Amino acid sequence: MFSSGPPTRDLALIGAGPWGRNLARCFHGLGALGFVVTGAAEQAEREQLRRLCPGVDVESSVADVLQDPRVTMLAIAAPSSLHFELAEAALKAKKHVFVEKPLCLRLDHAQALVKLAEEQGKTLMVGHLLQYHPCVAKLRQLVRAGTLGKLLTITSNRLNLGAFRTESSALWSFAPHDVSVILSLLDDRLPETVRCMGGAYLNPEVADSTVTLLRFAGDVLAHVHVSWLNPFKEQRLTVVGTEGMAVFDDAKPWPEKLQLYRKYLSYGAGREPLPHKQAAEAVPVPEREPLAIECEHFLLACRGDLQPLTDGAEGVRVLSVLDMAERSLKRDGEAVRAWHERGPSQEYFAHPTATIDDGAVIGQGTKIWHYSHVMSGARIGERCSLGQNVNVAGGAVLGRGVKVQNNVSVYSGVELEDDVFLGPSCVLSNVKNPRAALDRRGAYQKTLLRRGATVGANATIVCGVTLGRHCFIAAGAVVTKDVADYALMVGNPARQQGYMSRHGQRLTASADGLMVCPEAGLRYREIEPGVVRCLDLDEDAPLNPYAIQ
Helix, strand or coil: CCCCCCCCCCEEEECCCHHHHHHHHHHHHCCCEEEEECCCCCHHHHHHHHHHCCCCEEECCHHHHHHCCCCCEEEECCCHHHHHHHHHHHHHCCCEEEEECCCCCCHHHHHHHHHHHHHHCCCEEEECHHHHCHHHHHHHHHHHCCCCCCEEEEEEEEEEECCCCCCCCHHHHHHHHHHHHHHHHCCCCCCCEEEEEEECCCECCECCEEEEEEEECCCEEEEEEEECEEEEEEEEEEEEECCEEEEEECCCCHHHCEEEEECCEEECCCCCEEECCCCCEECCCCCCCHHHHHHHHHHHHHCCCCCCCCEHHHHHHHHHHHHHHHHHHHCCCCCEECCCCCCCCCCCEECCCCEECCCCEECCCCEECCCCEECCCCEECCCCEECCCCEECCCCEECCCCEECCCCEECCCEEECCCCEECCCCEECCCCCCCCCCCCHHHCCCEEECCCCEECCCCEECCCCEECCCCEECCCCEECCCECCCEEEECCCCEEEEEECCCCCEECECCCCEEECCCCCCEEEEEECCEEEECCCCCCCCCCCCCCC
16 A cells, blocks of 8 residues: 555645546545545535545635645646646646546647656656556556467457547547557557547537547557447457467456466367367456555555656657547548657758757658748658748647648648648638637647648648648638648639649549649549549559659
């Protein structure tokens, strides 16, 4: 247990919802909980907390708790949209911080929290509860001991009917636990590619069910299915290796939760694989509540006795995968590749006057010219070119081969896919109704420029729109709505004036509707009203098939 001494009661908990009350029970049982911030909770809820946790001060002000010198640790069980703001304030107030999953909703924010925790010398830990489940700990032991052989596939299903959310999708509400465990089973490696598909049925823009595929080096494939639209509850993790299979089923009684299948495969005389079906072997695991273990782990980490298993860096890894999955989800399952931060060798060029903040990710072969600024949390792919006086904000994403001309700012919330061209002094934004007196950081809108899109000089792209693949925005145009693939947009507001080829040539239809690029000879056709496709090259294929990808 944590301590045999008297209770310290120097931990404050923010959030008293159903899960917050679970944390309150565990931290109180460990002698650490002294304060609970309930916000606008009803009096009956406050009284319920006082009965659950005798002797605890029930507060309504976060600011008061942050300023209280008696509080040395803070646990956050508030809505995920508030995680960054609260964790940042707590770290600046020199408190150790525990944050329920997910750490926050933006990768650059997570990286900023990790950096701040290091600067303040404080513990930052994420509530990835499954990591502390005794059965998952035993499963990690089996994997690392080689009991299952080389891992082949990992399948995780987290399904239930409810509880329905409106502020975050099933991906962000359920999958962090599964992604965290999968990464831990694979030595904390990030996947090489991520694909995610899902559907929003109850609330627009909030996916109720998602299926995510993670492909790792060594041809290991992981599959995560999460949904709150399922008639029964299922929490099952299956790990398949060359020498055995293991199943962790959290819905079963404790003695049956972890089961092992040894030597499930044999080979015939002709080396054909033959299944070897056998009864499962129950793996004995001492029973203890995972949440109590997790809370105790945080207290020990704050005391300096151990490094958190799910520290801020682990939270960043999980968010990296969720971020890739979210981007794939918005593209209906397109593969999204992992970003790898370059080491000190700096395999890119930056002019001496350019500023590259720590935490920026820049791909090999990229060139960054005079007086440009790449901020922490920005991600720039390989072979990009940033002209003079370009700013790339944290949270902005640039794919491979992107060219940004002089005097352009790429703000947080803007994503440029491969081979996008931004002309001089063009304008991108992320807030439709800015006010100097108001902080709109939580209201940034997503702007997506699909592969090969061109934006001319001095053009303006209003935030929240999507520019289709290989579209062409003329100089000075003002785009206020989504643009189709290959569309030529002119004027203020921009209106479509035909189509452009991938080589930037105006397309003219013949009598049978065929359009041929005068420069390259590639053929195009309008397959349905407003939808043009190239007949000779897939829209997502690189223009030069021999280019380094």
